Amino acid sequence: MDFGLVRIWQDGWVGAILHGATITIAVGVVSMMAGAVIGTLCGVIKWARIFPLTLVIDLYTSLVRGVPELLIIYLLFFSSVEFVTRVATAFGYAELADRGYAFIIAVIAIGTISGAYSTEVIRGALASIPAGHIEAARALGIPGTRIFRRIIVPQMLRIAIPGMNNVWQTTIKDTALVSVVGLQELMRAAFVGAGSTRNPLIFFLIAALVYLVITLISQAGFDTAERLVKLRSRK
Template sequence: MQLGLMQLWESGWISALLWGATITIMVGLCAMFAGLVIGIICGMIKWGRVTPLNWLVDGYTTVVRGVPELLIIYLLFFSSVEFVTRMANAFGWSGLADTGYAFIIAVIAIGTISGSYSTEVVRGALSSIPKGHLEAARALGMPRLRIFRKIILPQMLRIAVPGMNNVWQATMKDTALVSVVGLQELMRAANVGAGSTRNPFVFYLVAALIYLLITFVSQIFFKRAERALTLRGRS
């Protein structure tokens, strides 16, 4: 173990792992933001029972949650990478498919997965808002946009934060799957280091500790956000 840790530090692998962790966090944050946008839009459609859009949203959530996450990444990446490579070569951007495109497709794939779960979290939060609040606002003649900003959105966020915490944790774990498209995130860096040094236990152990650190910091953030929203709702 001591030899492995020394090798990790002296050979510069710790820098590679930290850079991989940075990429992992960037993918997670971008995918979570995309999933949150999808979740709010689709959740409101399901909550408002907007037909036929409601059928499309039901189909989206059913398909994405019913298909393995890795398969979704494969489908999105390998169905488009050849076309993107040809277009990139035609415009002189030959390195696009090997660098930026892997990141983009990772965000799209993980964001799509995250959005399907966020949709149900948002829908459940919206359904928990007392109907009397909305009826009172309409009776006062408040515009729809103001009702959304002043009544629906604050209560939805307060109720949805615990569920979004679970979605974020799942999203971060799903980022490990995007190593299959060649993105140098944390899991990919650990895999390359383990293969190069033939010391897989140390690399995977360090990767696990980094994931746990990200989870620990995320839990603190969500607990503070939940406490702040709760106090604001009581004031």
């Protein structure tokens, strides 16, 4: 074990793991942002029951949540990589496509998955707002935009934050799946290091520890955000 840890340090694997962790966080954050945008739009549409968009969103969420995440990544990557490579090569950007396409497809895939779960979180949060609050505001003649901004959004955020925390935790763990497309994120770095040094236990334990640190820090951040929203709503 000591020899393994010394070798990991001396051979520069610590830097590779930290770089992989950075890629993991970047994919997770960008995917979560994309998923939050998708989830908010789709969640509001489902809550407002805008036909026929509601049917399209129901199909989207049911399909994404009913299919394994790894299969979604495979489908998106292998159905498009050849076409993108040909186009990039024709315009002289073959090297750029090789370096960046794995990251782009990872964000699209994880963002699509995150968006499906975020949709249900937002829809559920909106549905939990007492209808009497909105009806009372309308009875007082408050404009619809102000009702949405001052009554609906604050309550939705307070209810949705715990659910979005769960979506984030799932999203950051789903990033481990994109190693199959060659992206050098944390899991890929651990896998390469394990194969090169023949110390898989050490590398996978380090990867597990890094994932745990990321999730604990983000958990603390969501807890703080939830407390701030609750304090603000009481003022």
